[in-house]
Amino acid sequence: MHTDLVAALDIGGTKIAGALVDGHGRIHVRAQRPTPAQEDGESVMRAVTAVLGELAGSPLWxxxxxxxxxxxxxxxxxxxxxxxxxxxxxxxxxxxERVREATGGLPVELIGDGVAITAAEHWQGAARGHDNALCMVVSTGVGGGLVLGGRLHPGPTGNAGHIGHISVDLDGDPCPCGSRGCVERIASGPNIARRALDEGWLPGPDGDMSAAAVAEAARAGDPVAVASFERAAQALAAGIAATATLVEIDIAVIGGGVGKAGDVLFTPLHKSLADYATLSFVQRLTVVPAQMGTDAGLVGAAAAALARKQDATGAGV
Structure with missing residues (x-):
């Protein structure tokens, strides 16, 4: 890829991160502000502008x-x-439009955060070398993105691959999105913890009621904690198998906080996947943990900007 730089923004409910990234995915300059998520839209935009302003202060800008x-x-x-x-x-x-104005008219490429993480994992991480992949973020919510035919497939609005809202339980719990039995309603961190508490799991003396605490209890053999992760793994397996059956992916990458649970998640996930991914063309599907860590959003946003630039110039990677 080119040696010039692109700017990248990773915008979430907690923080707005920015960076200058080169054509090898290396980050040269960083800036960050907390997201004033409960304030009005202009206050949030001011935080974005502050991040851009800090990047623009670098001699590399x-x-x-x-x-x-x-x-x-x-x-x-x-x-x-x-x-x-x-x-x-x-x-x-x-x-x-607002970012373009704030940067003197630079071209802007926008994608969803699940698609950004997918771009990063395909470019530099666990999906590298795979032409057809699903990458998922399993944390407070469940997001994702697709690589098809060797290219990022964001779809017309930038949301393709949003696996968290595939329904895997026809008569399941209502999901805040308006549907029922969504993958997210079963497999997200807060829902893993909620289910364990409902079934009688008791947090330790520190009072930690997070999915990470449930994972720790599951590692120690608590049957209710184990069962909550098994149910999450089953929902993920059904969603991954449905995706693979539709578009023939051969790898699924799982990141996010819940993805860090390790064997507590991946052992039942591999077992459930064998129950759902049964047709000959999806049997070689593998599921692996993500590799990119906390910079995935920035690196993926940069990858999308670089890909757009190559499409515009006709230059190869």
Whole structure:
């Protein structure tokens, strides 16, 4: 890839991170601000502008010729707008236009955060070398993205691969999205913890009621904690198998906090996958942990900006 730089923004409900990234995925300059998620839309935009301003203060800024943004969603790349569930002040907020204005007219590429992490894992991480992959983030929510035919497949609005809202339980619990029995309603961290508590799991003396605490209890053999992770693994397996059956992916990468649970999640996940991924063309599907860590959103946003630039110039990677 080119040696010039791109700017990248990773926008979530907790923090807004920015970086200048080169064509090898290396981060040269960083900036970050907390997201004022409960304030009005202009306050959130001021935090974005502050991050961009800090990056622009670097002597390297002049080498950045485009910007990639990975944002909590839903996003609408076709309209250039974002409506992050966890940032109520932004509903149909014209982020692409505002970032373009703030940077003197640089071209902007917008994708959802699940798609950004997918781009990073495909470029530098666990899905490297795979032409057809699903990458998932399993944490407070469940997001994802697809690589098909060797290229990122964000879809027209930038949300393709949003596996968290595939229904895997026809008569399941209502999901806040309006559907029922969604993967997210069963497999997200808060839902793993909620189910364990409902079934009688008791937190330790520290009072930690998170999915990480449930994972620790499961490792120690607590049957209720084990069962909650098995149920999450089953939901993930059904969603992954459905995706593989539709579009023939051969690897699924799982990141996010719940993905860090290790064998407590992956052992029942491999077992459940064998129950759901049964057709000949999906039997070689593998599921692996993500490798990119906390910089995945920034590196993936940069990858999207670089890909757009190559498409525009006809240059190869």
């Amino acid at each position: 002049g080498r950045a010729d485009s910007i990639g943004i990975g944002s909590a969603g839903p996003v609408d790349a076709s309209a250039g707008t974002v409506s992050p569930v966890n940032v109520p002040g932004w509903r149909g907020f014209p982020l692409v």
